[in-house]
Amino acid sequence: MKQKNRGFTLVELMIVIAIIGILAAVGYPAYTSALKKSNRADAVDSLLSLAGRMEEYYMNNNTYTGATVGATGTVGTDQTSEGLYTLEVTSATAFAYTITAKPVGTDTECGNLTLNSQGQKGTSAGTVEACW
Numbered sequence: 001m002k003q004k005n006r007g008f009t010l011v012e013l014m015i016v017i018a019i020i021g022i023l024a025a026v027g028y029p030a031y032t033s034a035l036k037k038s039n040r041a042d043a044v045d046s047l048l049s050l051a052g053r054m055e056e057y058y059m060n061n062n063t064y065t066g067a068t069v070g071a072t073g074t075v076g077t078d079q080t081s082e083g084l085y086t087l088e089v090t091s092a093t094a095f096a097y098t099i100t101a102k103p104v105g106t107d108t109e110c111g112n113l114t115l116n117s118q119g120q121k122g123t124s125a126g127t128v129e130a131c132w
Contacts, residue, residue, distance in 0.1 A: 036107060039084045043101040044132060046080035047115045050087055050099050064092040
C-alpha cells in the first residue's frame with residue numbers, strides 16, 4: 001500500500017511568501033501615509049485650540065505681546081495633546097500673531113504647520129490643501 005505525503009511543497013511555500021511580500025510592499029507605504037495624516041490632525045487640533053487661547057489672551061490684555069507657551073506659558077503648553085508636535089508662538093505683536101506646530105519626528109510631506117491671527121494656514125513644505 002502506497003502512502004500519500006501530505007503537506008506543502010517548497011514551491012507552494014515560496015508562492016505564499018512572495019504574495020505576502022507583495023502585499024507588504026503595497027500596504028506599508030499606505031499605512032505610514034495614513035499614520036502621518038492622523039498625526040497632522042493632532043497638530044491642527046492643537047493649533048486651533050491655541051488660536052482660541054490667543055484670542056482670549058488678547059481680550060484680557062488688549063495685545064498679543066507677551067503670550068507664551070510652555071511649562072509657565074500664558075496661553076498653554078508647548079506640546080500637542082498626543083505629544084507629536086511642539087507648539088510655539090513664533091511672533092506676537094500688539095495686533096497679530098503667528099503660531100507654529102513643529103513635528104517631533106520628521107514629516108517631509110508637510111513640515112511645520114502655521115496659523116496666524118487672520119486665520120491663514122501655512123506649511124513649510126507641501127501644500128496647505130494636502131496638509132490641513
